[in-house]
Amino acid sequence: MGPFDRFADARTIETGTTIDADVCIIGTGAAGITIARALANGPQKVVMLETGGLNYDAAVAALGDIDVIGRPYPGGASRLRYLGGSTNHWGGQCAPLDPIVFGPRPWMGDAEWPVDYADLEPYYRAAHKVIGLGEYEYEPAEVLKNTPFAVMDFTDGGPVRTSISRYHRQRFGLAYAADLNAAPNVFVYLYATVTSFYRGDTGDAATHVTVATLAGNSFTVRATRFVLATGGIENARLLLDSNGQQAAGFGNGSGLVGRYFMEHVAYANGVVVPKNFKPGFDVYFDEQRLDDPTGDDVRIRAHLTLSPEATRALEVPRFRAELRRYSELRLALKHVRDFNFGFGDVWDVMQEPGAIWDALVNGEPPPDVGAFILANYVEQIPNPASRITLSSTRNALGQHIAAMDWRLTRADEDGIKLAHRVIAHEIGRSDFGRFRYDMLEDEDAILDGAYGGFHHMGTTRMGTDPKASVVDTDCRMHEAPNVYIAGSSLYPSAGWPNPTLTLVALAARLADHLKEEVARDG
Amino acid sequence: MTAKRKGPTRRAALGWLAAGASLLTGRVAAAPASPERRLARLAGSRRAAGRIGRAYLADRGGADLSALMAEIEARTALSSDAVMRLSPDALAARLAVAKREDFERRDTVAVEGWVLSGTEARLCALATLV
Numbered sequence A: 001m002g003p004f005d006r007f008a009d010a011r012t013i014e015t016g017t018t019i020d021a022d023v024c025i026i027g028t029g030a031a032g033i034t035i036a037r038a039l040a041n042g043p044q045k046v047v048m049l050e051t052g053g054l055n056y057d058a059a060v061a062a063l064g065d066i067d068v069i070g071r072p073y074p075g076g077a078s079r080l081r082y083l084g085g086s087t088n089h090w091g092g093q094c095a096p097l098d099p100i101v102f103g104p105r106p107w108m109g110d111a112e113w114p115v116d117y118a119d120l121e122p123y124y125r126a127a128h129k130v131i132g133l134g135e136y137e138y139e140p141a142e143v144l145k146n147t148p149f150a151v152m153d154f155t156d157g158g159p160v161r162t163s164i165s166r167y168h169r170q171r172f173g174l175a176y177a178a179d180l181n182a183a184p185n186v187f188v189y190l191y192a193t194v195t196s197f198y199r200g201d202t203g204d205a206a207t208h209v210t211v212a213t214l215a216g217n218s219f220t221v222r223a224t225r226f227v228l229a230t231g232g233i234e235n236a237r238l239l240l241d242s243n244g245q246q247a248a249g250f251g252n253g254s255g256l257v258g259r260y261f262m263e264h265v266a267y268a269n270g271v272v273v274p275k276n277f278k279p280g281f282d283v284y285f286d287e288q289r290l291d292d293p294t295g296d297d298v299r300i301r302a303h304l305t306l307s308p309e310a311t312r313a314l315e316v317p318r319f320r321a322e323l324r325r326y327s328e329l330r331l332a333l334k335h336v337r338d339f340n341f342g343f344g345d346v347w348d349v350m351q352e353p354g355a356i357w358d359a360l361v362n363g364e365p366p367p368d369v370g371a372f373i374l375a376n377y378v379e380q381i382p383n384p385a386s387r388i389t390l391s392s393t394r395n396a397l398g399q400h401i402a403a404m405d406w407r408l409t410r411a412d413e414d415g416i417k418l419a420h421r422v423i424a425h426e427i428g429r430s431d432f433g434r435f436r437y438d439m440l441e442d443e444d445a446i447l448d449g450a451y452g453g454f455h456h457m458g459t460t461r462m463g464t465d466p467k468a469s470v471v472d473t474d475c476r477m478h479e480a481p482n483v484y485i486a487g488s489s490l491y492p493s494a495g496w497p498n499p500t501l502t503l504v505a506l507a508a509r510l511a512d513h514l515k516e517e518v519a520r521d522g
Numbered sequence B: 001m002t003a004k005r006k007g008p009t010r011r012a013a014l015g016w017l018a019a020g021a022s023l024l025t026g027r028v029a030a031a032p033a034s035p036e037r038r039l040a041r042l043a044g045s046r047r048a049a050g051r052i053g054r055a056y057l058a059d060r061g062g063a064d065l066s067a068l069m070a071e072i073e074a075r076t077a078l079s080s081d082a083v084m085r086l087s088p089d090a091l092a093a094r095l096a097v098a099k100r101e102d103f104e105r106r107d108t109v110a111v112e113g114w115v116l117s118g119t120e121a122r123l124c125a126l127a128t129l130v
Helices: A030-039 A058-062 A117-131 A140-144 A172-182 A234-241 A279-285 A308-314 A328-338 A343-350 A355-361 A410-429 A443-448 A500-521 B010-025 B035-043 B046-060 B065-076 B080-085 B088-104 B118-129
Strands: A018-026 A046-049 A066-068 A160-167 A186-190 A193-199 A206-212 A218-228 A264-274 A288-290 A298-306 A319-325 A372-379 A387-394 A400-405 A433-436 A480-485 B108-111 B114-117
Touching: A018 A030, A018 A186, A018 A206, A030 A046, A030 A117, A030 A172, A030 A500, A046 A218, A066 A387, A117 A500, A140 A160, A140 A298, A160 A410, A172 A186, A193 A218, A193 A234, A193 A480, A206 A480, A218 A234, A218 A500, A234 A387, A234 A400, A264 A343, A264 A410, A279 A298, A279 A319, A279 A372, A298 A308, A298 A410, A308 A410, A319 A410, A343 A433, A343 B046, A343 B118, A372 A410, A410 A433, A410 A443, A410 B088, A410 B114, B035 B046, B035 B065, B035 B080, B035 B088, B035 B118, B046 B108, B046 B114, B046 B118, B065 B080, B065 B088, B065 B118, B088 B114, B088 B118, B108 B118, B114 B118
Parallel strands: A018 A046, A018 A218, A046 A186, A066 A400, A218 A480
Antiparallel strands: A160 A298, A193 A206, A206 A218, A264 A372, A264 A433, A288 A298, A298 A319, A319 A372, A387 A400, A433 B114, B108 B114
């Protein structure tokens, strides 16, 4: 295992072996590593089971194939199965969920969280350090002060706001393998694929998991507590496939494991021509390096979002509008090819009468005619019919692979359309600029143009009611008191940010809970 | 424009430029002022406003000058007399308010996908007709 001499290769473990642990963490992605690091150098023996090795392995990756039976989806390509999990290719985008997301939103259906922003806030700060995101600061005025970047002025106090994302592509495996290797109480097993959860003869608690490798050997891990942290698809698939003792799947008496599969629904359709284009708007188009006081290598990007007040008034899902600079060449080609008039004409009629001549007479260059494309990322409305189930196809270890039935509804389409319309009208009302869109009225055409962001959420949702959720507020399975789940599969709703910061915060919170529980109960 | 003005006002500059152009081409301003012309001049450059106006009229299916004027007057609360009486700056300010109010009450039109205020699109149409 190279420099990580304490990591074990599970392919060399004799079949029939039983390994004992206090805590067994299944998965070494952002959530699993966050919890393992929190427990490192403590009194509990922690066993981590990773299905892959230290690098990409095509045969291991194929274990995660997905049978897409609903909307088209890239499937297995979106997840990585080796140390660090999908953080090995993530984009690093982070922002906390808005407080409004945690509360009741009747227009969003079953979207309410059983925790609120105040519960998570200290863990968001902890997650910031784990990911290397610099200061926990998201107020645009604070983040952008002393930078050359400009806030689009129509977002200052109106229904449309500027929101900030921070970026740091923390590769959890590369960053933290040495920590795991150095911790005397942490034992990492590579190429170890969990095949099933099992209970004992009495009680609901899990007693052990079975593990197999592509080398053909298999063994057992017994533990006092288990943490399932394998991603929004695999968490559900493994529980469903653990059906030797419970036909519906392990801990799935509610029938909800795998349901409510959600994505961020991306839909690019719209061009904005601002009246006064400023170079400082570049912070909306690309990630920009931030001179962060913590010294972390942080980048930022601005988006358009809707104020909480406007969100409630319009009853719209949370969304972020991501903007991309329209190239001059594309702008010119578009002008020639499609239309009787172009971006420059629209810009022209917005100007104050005589403003261009005025600028020339006064020796000032005329303002830049710029344009940008608008793509909205809209949270999907929780939908139990959108789900992960088991395919009849099996992988090389004999496991049923996941079947993905991702579904969008008319309500999702309405959210997409409303998100564009709100921005179009607000841009015009504020005289910031003008908006062009070709929104189609045909539902299928709109939904066909929508795609996901590889954000797999909702399949083991968190809640207080065992009939309406899979885990409780401590991330503990309602039906298995020693099995905890970590990751974006916990989310009852998605908000506009990408999911990683929140899942790391929830993992840090779960680690605190595990430490308290062990201190109390042993 | 928020920059401190160092030279002549834009109205004066426009006047000089127009006069200069007339002298160079040997032409004089032939058309008498009218409410339609005063409003059309505030729609933007003749070329840009004309293109947008033609597209709007094509969607609208007709070019009735008096109907357009009535619709603009209704949106701006300006009579023809007021259009003639107000200074260009005051007129431009009234039009800007009308455009903002159009967006606030969703009185917009989609012209080749562009979401324009109802007043704005009609001003462009005027520019093609006068």
